[in-house]
Amino acid sequence: xxxxxxxxxxxxxxxxxxxxxxxxxxxxxxxxxxxxxxxxxxxxxxxxxxxxxxxxxxxxxxxxxxxxxxxxxxxxxxxxxxxxxxxxxxxxxxxxxxxxxxxxxxxxxxxxx
Amino acid sequence: xxxxxxxxxxxxxxxxxxxxxxxxxxxxxxxxxxxxxxxxxxxxxxxxxxxxxxxxxxxxxxxxxxxxxxxxxxxxxxxxxxxxxxxxxxxxxxxxxxxxxxxxxxxxxxxxxxx
Numbered sequence: 039x040x041x042x043x044x045x046x047x048x049x050x051x052x053x054x055x056x057x058x059x060x061x062x063x064x065x066x067x068x069x070x071x072x073x074x075x076x077x078x079x080x081x082x083x084x085x086x087x088x089x090x091x092x093x094x095x096x097x098x099x100x101x102x103x104x105x106x107x108x109x110x111x112x113x114x115x116x117x118x119x120x121x122x123x124x125x126x127x128x129x130x131x132x133x134x135x136x137x138x139x140x141x142x143x144x145x146x147x148x149x150x151x
Numbered sequence: 152x153x154x155x156x157x158x159x160x161x162x163x164x165x166x167x168x169x170x171x172x173x174x175x176x177x178x179x180x181x182x183x184x185x186x187x188x189x190x191x192x193x194x195x196x197x198x199x200x201x202x203x204x205x206x207x208x209x210x211x212x213x214x215x216x217x218x219x220x221x222x223x224x225x226x227x228x229x230x231x232x233x234x235x236x237x238x239x240x241x242x243x244x245x246x247x248x249x250x251x252x253x254x255x256x257x258x259x260x261x262x263x264x265x266x
Contacts, residue, residue, distance in 0.1 A: 040193065070253045081155070081241055081257030082194075127194070131253050138207065139255060141194040 041065045042130050044142035052150050057115040059145050061128030064109065068130040072139070073102060073113045076125045085126075086113070118149045154178065157242050157258035165266050166232060172261045174225040174242030183225040184255060185217060186241040194241065200225060232265045239263075 043062045051057045059073075069090040074082035088095040088102045088111070095102050101114045115122055128142040155176045164170050176183065185197040199207035200219040214236075216228040225242055239262050243255040 042193070072254065074257075079259065081157075081243075081259045084254050084256060087254060138196060138199070139194075139253070143191065143193045 039064070040143070041068075042128055042140045042142040044126075044128055044145050046145050047143070048146040048148070050148045050150060051118045053120055054117045057113075057118045057122065057147055057149065059113040059115075059126050059128075059147065061111050061113075061142055062109060063111075063130050063140075065130070065132060065140075066109070067132040068140075070131045071102070071104060071111050072129045072131075073100075074127040074129060074141075075122075076127065076144070082127055115147075118147075120149045120151050123147055123149050155242060155244055155256055155258035157240075157261050159261060160259065161262045161264075163264045163266065164229070164232065166234070168232075169228070169230040171229065172227040172240055172242075172263075174227075174258055176223055176225075176242075176244040176256070176258075178244055178256060180244035180246055180256070181222045182245045183219060183222075184243040184245075185225065185227050186243065186257075188239040188241060188260070190238075198227075229263075232263075234265050237263055237265045 072087040073085040076082040104111045125144045127144045129139040182201045186194045197211045198217045218226040239260045241260045242258045245255045
């Protein structure tokens with residue numbers, strides 16, 4: 039059973055609009071969450087993270103929101119740019135096993151010019 | 152060279168071959184990881200090395216054998232693989248202590264095809 043789920047395999051957004059990528063988790067022991075971006079033929083690159091003591095973390099055009107009660111996090115990209123087109127992975131780790139990242143299956147974001 | 156480098160980028164091997172994947176990190180990290188990514192599936196953690204000691208082995212078949220000779224290098228030795236082992240193999244590194252250990256930095260991967 040997947041502990042981290044990204045239910046949308048793909049998302050298309052117009053350039054300049056907001057992209058919202060969603061992620062749900064089931065393990066209440068997770069206390070640190072990350073988003074990675076992956077271009078074809080490259081490894082995943084770290085984008086932004088949030089610890090469970092916060093509900094929002096912002097870095098430029100990227101904002102991650104965490105709703106612990108709903109076990110849900112989201113990544114907002116605004117404004118979206120064509121260069122943001124990539125696969126986005128959500129990942130989570132927990133106390134005592136912080137080295138183990140559990141990944142979602144990814145969402146392919148396409149930003150249309 | 153900077154970051155995490157994996158070689159080779161592509162590998163085709165028969166089921167009776169023996170080959171090795173290499174990973175090198177230039178980030179000063181002391182934890183290294185092997186992941187497997189199959190099509191349409193999440194990344195699966197295979198092995199974790201922290202301070203050159205193996206600390207995790209997620210029920211990986213013995214035909215995969217990791218080696219970590221020092222904190223900058225990680226190998227994955229392959230022998231008598233099966234076609235279902237065809238996948239993208241990713242190496243990552245991180246700090247072994249503190250909150251930074253949550254953030255892993257990945258190489259570009261080795262695309263492995265087993266015939």
